[in-house]
Each structure stands twice: as structure tokens, then as C-alpha cells.
Amino acid sequence: MQRKRVVKERVVYVLDYMREGNPLDKHKFHRDKPLIQAVGEDYFLLLELTPLSYNLDFFPEDKIELDSNSSVKVDAHISYEDLTSVSKDNLPKILHKIVSExxxxxxxxxxxxxxxxxxxxxxxxxxxxxxxxxxxxxxxxxxxxxxxxxxxxxxxxxxxxxxxxxxxxxxxxxxxxxxxxxxxxxxxxxxxxxxxxxxxxxxxxxxx
Structure with a gap:
């Protein structure tokens, strides 16, 4: 059964923040620009986000609201294989936090x-x-x-x-x-x- 609708996360948690981008990313626009990998708390979507300001810093476990005043833009849904090693290392701890909450x-x-x-x-x-x-x-x-x-x-x-x-x-x-x-x-x-x-x-x- 394939997706029949589009779902959106309201809140995500940062897994990894790459200020200089990710040279190995499959999306060209993420290879030399700030990039966040994050996980949503409702559907557990894995996402790549772009900060709306170069002056912002993000750290693993940071909670980000994806509303009209959000500090980031959602660029893409990604697979588990697309996660960086840092994201994969942080994922269990952050999922524990979501599950506990x-x-x-x-x-x-x-x-x-x-x-x-x-x-x-x-x-x-x-x-x-x-x-x-x-x-x-x-x-x-x-x-x-x-x-x-x-x-x-x-x-x-x-x-x-x-x-x-x-x-x-x-x-x-x-x-x-x-x-x-x-x-x-x-x-x-x-x-x-x-x-x-x-x-x-x-x-x-x-x-x-």
C-alpha cells in the first residue's frame, strides 16, 4: 500500500547539523550549504532541513517547531541510508526521548x-x-x-x-x-x- 496522502511533521529533533554542508549528500544544493538532518515526533519522518539564517546554530536533540515562524525550511524526506554516521549515532537517544515524552x-x-x-x-x-x-x-x-x-x-x-x-x-x-x-x-x-x-x-x- 503506497502513500495516499501527504503527512507533515509539526515538531522535529535535530540529529546532525553540518554548517558547511554534506559533500556526500545526494542533493547538490546540500553539498556546500548549512544542512540539518532531523526526525519528526509524530510520523518519525527523516528530513533534511535548511536553516533560514546563516547566523543560527543547531545541536543534536534541539527541538524545532515547523510552523509559519520556523527557523528552518523542509527540503526533503530522506531514507535511513541517507543519514550521516552522526545522525545514526544520535537517533536511538533521540527516539528514546520522544518515546518517553x-x-x-x-x-x-x-x-x-x-x-x-x-x-x-x-x-x-x-x-x-x-x-x-x-x-x-x-x-x-x-x-x-x-x-x-x-x-x-x-x-x-x-x-x-x-x-x-x-x-x-x-x-x-x-x-x-x-x-x-x-x-x-x-x-x-x-x-x-x-x-x-x-x-x-x-x-x-x-x-x-
């Missing part, structure tokens, strides 16, 4: 996620969630909805729910998935060539 929404995913097919439940796509753990999650949430990551961890016996979610988000960013629980997928030329079909579930969008 949206803990209430992510907890609701554990409370409300449903089967994707007769044989596959959405929660099984999360690392370390097998059939046995899934049954326990479903049993526990019927008794009482989960209230926090710590609540999930103590009642289910899994460790570090935030890291489990971050791992899944990064996997979706890397592409090649059939189901996208969190990341709005980028239509690449390779996906088009292979006629790859995928489904955007979009739990963050549904539950926020």
Missing part, C-alpha cells in the same frame, strides 16, 4: 493494539514479544489497562519497554517491512520497482 500514547498501544491478520497480532512485531508474552499481555490488559512502562514491565516481565519500541521504530525506518506500526513509510524507487506492498498502521496517529 509520549509514554501515555505508547502505553495505550499495549492496551488497544489488535490482530493484523488471523495469525499475527500487532504486538508480535515488537522485539521480544512472542506468542507466550502476547497471551500474557492480552490477559493482563483485560484485567486492568496498563498505566505506564513500569506497569507493563512489572506485570508482563519484559525489560525496558522504551528500548523495545525504539528498536522497532528504527527497524521500520530501515524499510522492507510489511507493516508499519509507527513510521510513515517512504516510497523508494526500489519499493516501486519490486511493487512492494506494505500497510501503514499508524498507532501514534490513531491514539494521540
Amino acid at each position: 509520549k509514554e501515555k500514547v505508547f502505553v495505550e498501544i499495549f492496551n488497544k493494539a489488535e490482530p493484523l491478520t488471523l495469525k499475527l497480532h500487532a504486538l508480535e512485531l515488537l522485539p521480544n514479544i512472542g506468542k507466550k508474552t502476547l497471551r500474557l499481555i492480552l490477559e493482563e490488559r483485560r484485567k486492568k489497562p496498563f498505566e505506564s512502562f513500569k506497569d507493563i514491565e512489572s506485570r508482563i516481565g519484559v525489560k525496558d519497554v522504551a528500548s523495545i519500541l525504539v528498536e522497532r521504530i528504527i527497524k521500520e525506518m530501515q524499510g522492507g517491512e510489511k507493516y508499519y506500526l509507527f513510521v510513515y513509510p517512504l516510497i523508494s524507487d526500489e519499493n516501486k520497482r519490486l511493487e512492494q506492498q506494505f500497510i501503514y498502521v499508524g498507532y501514534i496517529e490513531k491514539l494521540k
